Amino acid sequence: MAKTGSGGLFTPRRRHKVFRVTIRQAQSSYSLTDAVYCRRLVFLLYSTSMESGMPGKPPHPKGKSLPATEKKDKTPEKATSVQVQGEPGTSNPPFEKRRGFYSRLFLVKKASGAMRPVLDMRSLNKFLQKKKFKMESLASVIQAISVGDWLTNIDLKDAYFHVPICQDHRKYLRFEVGGVHVQFKCLPFGLSQSPRVFTKILVTLIAELRKEGISVFHYLDDILITAKTKKEAKVQTTRVLEFLQLHGWIVNMEKSSLVPTKSLIFLGAHFQTQKNLVSLPLPKQEKLVQAIEDFRRQEVVSVRHCLKILGLMSSTIQIVKWARWHSRPLQIFLLRKVKNPQENLQKKLTLSQELKNTLGWWCVPDNLGKGTPLEEPDWITVTTDASGVGWGAYIGEVCVQGSWELGHVSSNVIELRAIKEALLALADHLKGKSVKVFSDNTTAVAYVRKQGGTRSIRLAEEVEPIFQWAELCLEHITAVHLPGVENQKADFLSRSFADPGEWSLHEDIFQDLVNTWGVPEIDAMATIHNRKCKRFFSRFPCKEAEATDGLRQDWSRELIFVFPPIPLVWKVLKKIEREKANAIVVIPYWPRRPWFPLLHRLSLGQPKKIPKFPGWLNQGMFQFHKKDHLCLMAWRLRGGD
Numbered sequence: 001m002a003k004t005g006s007g008g009l010f011t012p013r014r015r016h017k018v019f020r021v022t023i024r025q026a027q028s029s030y031s032l033t034d035a036v037y038c039r040r041l042v043f044l045l046y047s048t049s050m051e052s053g054m055p056g057k058p059p060h061p062k063g064k065s066l067p068a069t070e071k072k073d074k075t076p077e078k079a080t081s082v083q084v085q086g087e088p089g090t091s092n093p094p095f096e097k098r099r100g101f102y103s104r105l106f107l108v109k110k111a112s113g114a115m116r117p118v119l120d121m122r123s124l125n126k127f128l129q130k131k132k133f134k135m136e137s138l139a140s141v142i143q144a145i146s147v148g149d150w151l152t153n154i155d156l157k158d159a160y161f162h163v164p165i166c167q168d169h170r171k172y173l174r175f176e177v178g179g180v181h182v183q184f185k186c187l188p189f190g191l192s193q194s195p196r197v198f199t200k201i202l203v204t205l206i207a208e209l210r211k212e213g214i215s216v217f218h219y220l221d222d223i224l225i226t227a228k229t230k231k232e233a234k235v236q237t238t239r240v241l242e243f244l245q246l247h248g249w250i251v252n253m254e255k256s257s258l259v260p261t262k263s264l265i266f267l268g269a270h271f272q273t274q275k276n277l278v279s280l281p282l283p284k285q286e287k288l289v290q291a292i293e294d295f296r297r298q299e300v301v302s303v304r305h306c307l308k309i310l311g312l313m314s315s316t317i318q319i320v321k322w323a324r325w326h327s328r329p330l331q332i333f334l335l336r337k338v339k340n341p342q343e344n345l346q347k348k349l350t351l352s353q354e355l356k357n358t359l360g361w362w363c364v365p366d367n368l369g370k371g372t373p374l375e376e377p378d379w380i381t382v383t384t385d386a387s388g389v390g391w392g393a394y395i396g397e398v399c400v401q402g403s404w405e406l407g408h409v410s411s412n413v414i415e416l417r418a419i420k421e422a423l424l425a426l427a428d429h430l431k432g433k434s435v436k437v438f439s440d441n442t443t444a445v446a447y448v449r450k451q452g453g454t455r456s457i458r459l460a461e462e463v464e465p466i467f468q469w470a471e472l473c474l475e476h477i478t479a480v481h482l483p484g485v486e487n488q489k490a491d492f493l494s495r496s497f498a499d500p501g502e503w504s505l506h507e508d509i510f511q512d513l514v515n516t517w518g519v520p521e522i523d524a525m526a527t528i529h530n531r532k533c534k535r536f537f538s539r540f541p542c543k544e545a546e547a548t549d550g551l552r553q554d555w556s557r558e559l560i561f562v563f564p565p566i567p568l569v570w571k572v573l574k575k576i577e578r579e580k581a582n583a584i585v586v587i588p589y590w591p592r593r594p595w596f597p598l599l600h601r602l603s604l605g606q607p608k609k610i611p612k613f614p615g616w617l618n619q620g621m622f623q624f625h626k627k628d629h630l631c632l633m634a635w636r637l638r639g640g641d
Contacts, residue, residue: 032138100183102173103190118189119175125192133196138267138318144217145374147276149226150233150260154241157252159221160194161385163187163201196221197387209240216240224266233260269319271374278319279371288312292362294529296351304345306334313362320368323474325451328460329358335454377476378432382426384439386411386418393422400425415441416462419448419479423469428612440484448479505528505563505586509610514610517584517636520561524550524583532561555581562586565620570595573637576602580640586610589633599635607633 009134026605054629072172072288076083104120155164164186165173173184173191202218209216214236215226227233227241244251257264262274269279280288295301295309313327325513333355338344361367384393390403391414406414419437423430439445447453448465454460470477510532514520523536528544537553538545547553550562563586573595576583589607590596610632 010548021539030327031354043381050154082523100174102174102176105175105177105182108189109321109463114188118193119173119184121190121192124172128192130192131196133199135195136217138269141219141224141267142269142278142318142372142374144215145271145273145278146227147273147375148232148262149228149273150262151257151264151266151271152225152233152237152260153257153264153266154223154225154237154244155243155252155255156223157250160187160189160198163198163251205243209243212239214240222267223521224264227260230260268315268470270371272295272371274630276375277371278371278374280316280319280368282369284316287315288368289363289365292359296356296359296363298351300348302345302349303334303338303341303347303349306330306349307341307345312333319372320469321370321372322367322451322467325471326358326361326367328452328454329355331454332460336457338355354420364396372476379478380430380433381429381436381438382419382422383482384415384418384422384437386414386441388414393418393419393426395426395429398426398429401480410458412441412443412456412459413462415439415444416459416466418448419444420462420466420469423466427473431473431615433474435470435474435478437477437479438482439479440482444482445479445481448477505532505610506527510561513584513608513634518559520584521558522546524560524562525554525564526556549577555579555583559584569593573598573602576637577639578640583637585635585637586632587635589631599637601634602637602639604636604638609633 029176036203047058101124103124106118106120107115108118165184170181170183173188175182187197197306198220199218206216206218206223214238215310216532217224217226223240223244225233225237227236237260241251241258263270263272265271265281268281268284270279271277279622291309291312295305298305310327310330313323313330316323317327333352334341334349338347359567380395382393383396386392388406390401392401393397394400402420402425404417408419419439423435437445437448443459447459448466451462451467452460454479467477520533521535525532525539526532526536527538528536528542535546536544536545539549541548551568555575559582560570561584566588569587572585576585577598587599589609
């Protein structure tokens with residue numbers, strides 16, 4: 001086997017046939033002498049028993065070399081001419097015809113208007129090993145770019161055609177057009193391993209540039225350079241450009257953006273670093289809206305059409321807030337109708353009016369154009385837990401909880417319900433913020449982090465109210481798994497409950513009442529933990545208390561403060577009337593209750609409304625969260641005629 005440069009070829013595995021992929025002029029023109037790069041200039045694509053598993057002759061696809069739509073525009077002869085004479089990636093095999101492996105050719109129109117040859121290589125791909133590899137993604141690029149960065153973009157021309165296929169294995173990349181037999185001599189579009197091979201070769205060069213301190217990212221043939229200053233961006237872009245050209249890569253100058261800017265479109269996203277924003281470009285917005293409007297107008301659609309729309313939606317997930325959440329209805333609709341969508345592409349489905357209405361969200365320009373911030377938001381964390389008897393949650397020292405009777409419900413369901421209850425209970429602390437939920441249930445975390453899911457319809461229904469509220473009230477929401485051993489506080493809150501009759505007013509509220517009506521001498525219904533006066537009557541025996549059971553004590557001697565449990569309001573009012581007591585009383589404004597007329601008669605003036613703010617009612621670390629159900633008023637009362 002011939003050697004290429006100082007690195008040579010990898011030795012193929014025994015009993016495996018290979019595609020050998022080489023780079024032209026590897027040993028002569030490159031300045032980079034790193035052996036890693038030299039070795040990566042030659043790549044092996046393995047397939048088990050390649051030649052024994054492939055037919056020597058193809059099942060001849062008469063009349064199927066080009067799709068019918070292409071035949072209307074180009075005769076087979078012209079199409080052949082375009083590929084053989086106009087593209088560097090194909091050639092006419094000089095040897096026996098109908099040997100090797102034939103695939104169907106079709107043409108894809110480029111953005112420039114030129115036609116790109118693509119082989120339908122699904123049959124061939126079945127013989128190739130699937131190997132995972134890592135490549136840049138829009139998410140990783142967003143994570144790397146900072147506010148104020150300068151950006152440039154380099155586009156490689158005919159990217160795959162930089163990578164020739166060795167002579168012996170070009171026979172696997174053949175097609176026929178108009179009776180002319182043609183084969184690819186370079187890496188073709190459509191081969192399952194093409195992205196991996198191309199990425200593995202180019203990433204070695206990218207690594208060399210990063211060693212020089214250049215912040216450079218690439219996704220196949222698109223390359224992005226970021227820098228902190230405009231001057232630095234110019235210098236580094238020039239360096240990358242020269243480096244790529246030196247190593248044999250052809251740059252598409254027309255599609256490249258070589259002038260540093262703070263507003264650049266890359267990987268289908270509009271980066272605006274001066275605004276800390278990445279958003280969906282306007283042309284993509286218009287294309288998406290048009291596609292979904294056309295889809296909504298249909299009564300019956302194919303599974304293929306549904307998948308196409310879902311593909312358009314999924315391409316926006318990283319840059320359109322709540323996009324993943326609003327793609328779920330179509331996903332769930334499809335999965336309810338078809339078990340294996342990829343195997344039933346032509347099946348017809350009837351769209352419901354409810355689904356059409358739901359998809360209307362995608363047709364609102366404001367929903368698609370808001371974008372997301374480049375930099376990580378300032379998260380406010382909410383830790384939650386659930387048990388069979390209740391739920392608990394906290395933010396720092398602010399704690400909330402609630403009880404329930406659920407019956408036979410899965411742990412995943414109750415954990416999602418706990419998250420919902422926690423968000424609603426802590427709404428005053430969370431509105432307009434970016435929220436990170438900590439939970440010890442991995443499934444609940446996944447359904448929040450991924451904005452729903454498709455594996456369980458029941459869980460999808462449970463998470464729906466969370467995102468309906470979050471979209472209206474929050475900037476962002478995500479979730480993180482917290483091991484159970486580290487979630488003891490929320491676990492305690494979900495099992496140990498506050499006494500519903502022992503809520504305490506915030507100290508600032510009490511002081512405001514004192515400033516208005518004077519200082520009470522005694523708190524007639526209190527505990528050592530929530531008393532508002534030094535002297536107090538306790539519900540239970542307590543050595544610090546002046547007496548036990550305030551309703552049995554004398555209230556006629558001095559100004560008292562009373563914040564009674566709701567069931568005791570009537571008894572408290574009657575005692576004030578009977579003993580001609582002077583009191584500051586905190587009672588809900590409930591005019592429908594039978595005791596309200598008595599309250600009105602005892603009042604010395606207009607009551608004061610108790611303001612609602614975080615901590616307005618509490619029991620130590622527990623905070624009262626059902627504020628919408630309770631309108632508290634403070635009253636200055638006096639008994640007697």
